Amino acid sequence: MHRDDVDALNRVLDELVSEGPATASDIDPDLLARIRWFHDIGQQVVPDPTFTVRLEHELMNTIPLESPASASADPLSSASSPVTRRSGESPHFVPRPLPPWRRATGALVWGSWLLLIGIIVVAIAGRMELWPDRSSSDSPVLAPSVTTQPEDAVDMATHPLVGSWIPSPMGPRGFEMFHADGTVTIANVLDGAGIGVWRPTDERSGEFIVMWPSRNVFEGEYREGRTVLRGMVTASDDGASYTGTYHVETSTMIGTEPMTYEGETSGTRMSIDQVATATPEG
Amino acid sequence: MIGKREPHLQPSEPSPSGSAVDAALVAQAREDPQAFAMLYQHYVNPVYRYCVHRLGNHHAAEDATSEIFIRAMSGIRTCRDVSAFRSWLFAIAHDVVTDLYRAHRLDTSMDIDDGQYPDSSPSPEDLVLAADGERAVHALLAHLVPRQARILELRLAGLTGPEIAEVLGCSLASVKIGQVRGYARLRDIVGDPAHERDRYASR
Numbered sequence: 156m157h158r159d160d161v162d163a164l165n166r167v168l169d170e171l172v173s174e175g176p177a178t179a180s181d182i183d184p185d186l187l188a189r190i191r192w193f194h195d196i197g198q199q200v201v202p203d204p205t206f207t208v209r210l211e212h213e214l215m216n217t218i219p220l221e222s223p224a225s226a227s228a229d230p231l232s233s234a235s236s237p238v239t240r241r242s243g244e245s246p247h248f249v250p251r252p253l254p255p256w257r258r259a260t261g262a263l264v265w266g267s268w269l270l271l272i273g274i275i276v277v278a279i280a281g282r283m284e285l286w287p288d289r290s291s292s293d294s295p296v297l298a299p300s301v302t303t304q305p306e307d308a309v310d311m312a313t314h315p316l317v318g319s320w321i322p323s324p325m326g327p328r329g330f331e332m333f334h335a336d337g338t339v340t341i342a343n344v345l346d347g348a349g350i351g352v353w354r355p356t357d358e359r360s361g362e363f364i365v366m367w368p369s370r371n372v373f374e375g376e377y378r379e380g381r382t383v384l385r386g387m388v389t390a391s392d393d394g395a396s397y398t399g400t401y402h403v404e405t406s407t408m409i410g411t412e413p414m415t416y417e418g419e420t421s422g423t424r425m426s427i428d429q430v431a432t433a434t435p436e437g
Numbered sequence: 438m439i440g441k442r443e444p445h446l447q448p449s450e451p452s453p454s455g456s457a458v459d460a461a462l463v464a465q466a467r468e469d470p471q472a473f474a475m476l477y478q479h480y481v482n483p484v485y486r487y488c489v490h491r492l493g494n495h496h497a498a499e500d501a502t503s504e505i506f507i508r509a510m511s512g513i514r515t516c517r518d519v520s521a522f523r524s525w526l527f528a529i530a531h532d533v534v535t536d537l538y539r540a541h542r543l544d545t546s547m548d549i550d551d552g553q554y555p556d557s558s559p560s561p562e563d564l565v566l567a568a569d570g571e572r573a574v575h576a577l578l579a580h581l582v583p584r585q586a587r588i589l590e591l592r593l594a595g596l597t598g599p600e601i602a603e604v605l606g607c608s609l610a611s612v613k614i615g616q617v618r619g620y621a622r623l624r625d626i627v628g629d630p631a632h633e634r635d636r637y638a639s640r
Contacts, residue, residue, distance in 0.1 A: 165598050165613045172595045189624045197574045197593035202485040
């Protein structure tokens with residue numbers, strides 16, 4: 156687009172937001188019509204009057220003004236927000252900020268107490284030998300992921316499903332990985348890579364869900380959806396194989412009926428020897 | 438005193454020409470918290486609208502709007518340029534919504550127990566046709582490059598080009614280019630609104 160056109164559009168938009176004429180002969184009428192339409196539907200959004208009245212009442216009755224000299228008063232810094240609330244929490248319960256000198260004094264007193272308590276705790280722990288001997292650890296500890304429950308992650312690290320698997324050749328050829336942090340990765344030749352999560356259901360079994368993004372064509376247009384695989388698998392006693400059931404659902408493809416199917420599955424643990432001797436299947 | 442009047446008797450939305458009025462109100466609100474009520478009444482709708490368009494639902498938008506006005510009122514004395522109150526207010530809004538948006542994204546990790554997985558975005562035209570402006574606009578904006586979406590959201594909130602540049606911390610030229618591309622992209626996505634409405638009605 157030519158620079159003049161860019162400036163003209165900006166001028167029209169400035170007029171539009173200020174309820175000016177917002178007309179320009181040098182703007183594509185089709186584009187202008189859509190801009191007006193977009194702004195029209197955008198203006199339909201209005202807050203609940205009950206909410207606006209309540210908020211105004213709360214503002215007028217509870218929020219103190221900060222001094223310009225106060226560093227914490229900069230509302231453009233989220234870290235120094237003068238007031239932060241949890242969702243649904245009423246501002247009525249927001250404590251009034253203390254003057255800077257009182258905050259400094261309080262911080263000093265509390266800091267001294269915490270330092271003293273910390274020294275005592277460390278001294279006691281040292282005498283009781285509560286700290287683990289890090290030098291005796293043989294195996295690396297897997298840090299729990301933020302995507303899973305920490306209590307699950309502890310059990311998952313030694314669960315027999317953790318590892319790389321070659322599923323049975325009934326489905327598309329591919330590979331599966333149950334990770335110790337509770338995530339699952341499945342890749343096969345038809346669908347590409349699927350991402351999911353799993354959790355143990357007992358000492359040998361686990362349930363999982365994996366999803367793939369998908370795309371289809373409907374009435375000449377691309378439609379996006381996803382394929383969801385849910386399953387329950389149990390590792391063999393020797394941990395070299397698994398068996399289980401699965402359920403697949405393709406969903407949210409607009410214009411198409413959701414498709415579901417289910418069945419039984421099995422797989423063998425991937426090993427270096429097995430992969431090294433494998434030959435391409437015809 | 439302004440604060441004694443009944444709220445929302447005559448709510449009106451701001452216009453760029455109102456910056457002089459804003460400046461007077463900001464100066465007054467610095468000394469008298471009740472004067473902030475007028476600024477609130479002027480801006481609560483566009484701020485709320487901005488939050489809905491970015492966050493996509495009313496509950497989150499109400500939380501964000503509350504936080505924005507609490508911050509604005511508490512820190513009104515730090516608004517250096519009283520004639521640029523709107524830019525200052527929407528800069529706060531931009532920060533608050535960005536924080537909420539990030540927090541929301543962190544909360545939506547996959548969970549086996551949760552049968553309601555986040556759905557992939559419905560096609561833009563389906564949402565456009567829904568008689569629900571908030572969902573339609575949010576869905577359409579989701580199909581733009583983030584910077585273009587931010588510009589158009591602020592346009593919908595009633596900001597001028599220079600004000601948007603100030604809020605986003607970029608040049609006016611960048612805003613101009615972004616909005617040209619953004620609206621052009623929307624045109625491509627939406628097609629003819631009248632045609633789409635007819636098509637939707639026939640389903």
